[in-house]
Amino acid sequence: GIQVEQSPPDLILQEGANSTLRCNFSDSVNNLQWFHQNPWGQLINLFYIPSGTKQNGRLSATTVATERYSLLYISSSQTTDSGVYFCALTQGGSEKLVFGKGMKLTVNP
Amino acid sequence: NAGVTQTPKFRILKIGQSMTLQCTQDMNHNYMYWYRQDPGMGLKLIYYSVGAGITDKGEVPNGYNVSRTTTEDFPLRLELAAPSQTSVYFCASSSTDSGANVLTFGAGSRLTVL
Secondary structure, eight states: OOOEEEEOSEEEEETTOOEEEEEEESSOOSEEEEEEEOTTOOEEEEEEOSSEEEEETTEEEEEEGGGTEEEEEEOSOOGGGOEEEEEEEEOTTOOOOEEOOOEEEEEEO | OOOEEEEOSEEEEOTTOOEEEEEEESSOOSEEEEEEEOTTOOEEEEEEEEETTEEEEOSOOTTEEEOOSSSSBOOEEEOSOOGGGOEEEEEEEEOOTTSOOOOEEOOOEEEEEO
């Protein structure tokens, strides 16, 4: 099956710093999403981005499908950005959305 | 709209007991999913459904069963609970109407098997 790798696995930032999260995948995809899981366990969809670039406030995401990676940018980080970030994707005609292991972000005040 | 509602939020089972995790959504989504998340790990897909009457196995289906008799409901049945099934379970739903299959998650159900 498709392999999903996220890096870095852990990141600690001071409030106001910028960060880039990377998701590498092993084959072509037709559905790629980024999720944030807050410290209370709630999962929220951030972006649906199988290709191209999208922005939502301080967050933006870019997927380069031909090179098999996606990036999530967080600018001017806030303590509320803390949590775990997951990328998830499907391959080919499959509807199975497979998750990466996640990246834990801690933003200190 | 309530979104995706899971019950119960917490449950402790003894080894060998059975139980059903309930999941209901009020968004008329055609797709529904069950994931489990072990501590410090990502989410693993247990079962999914693309519509009423249709279910399929995910990555880790052993020890679980599902049914989808209505669009709204997608219960997950655990038969003969084992300690390895201690986990947090998430139900999710999505719609393919817009072409973007974006998942909405429930709040999760924490299950402990002792």
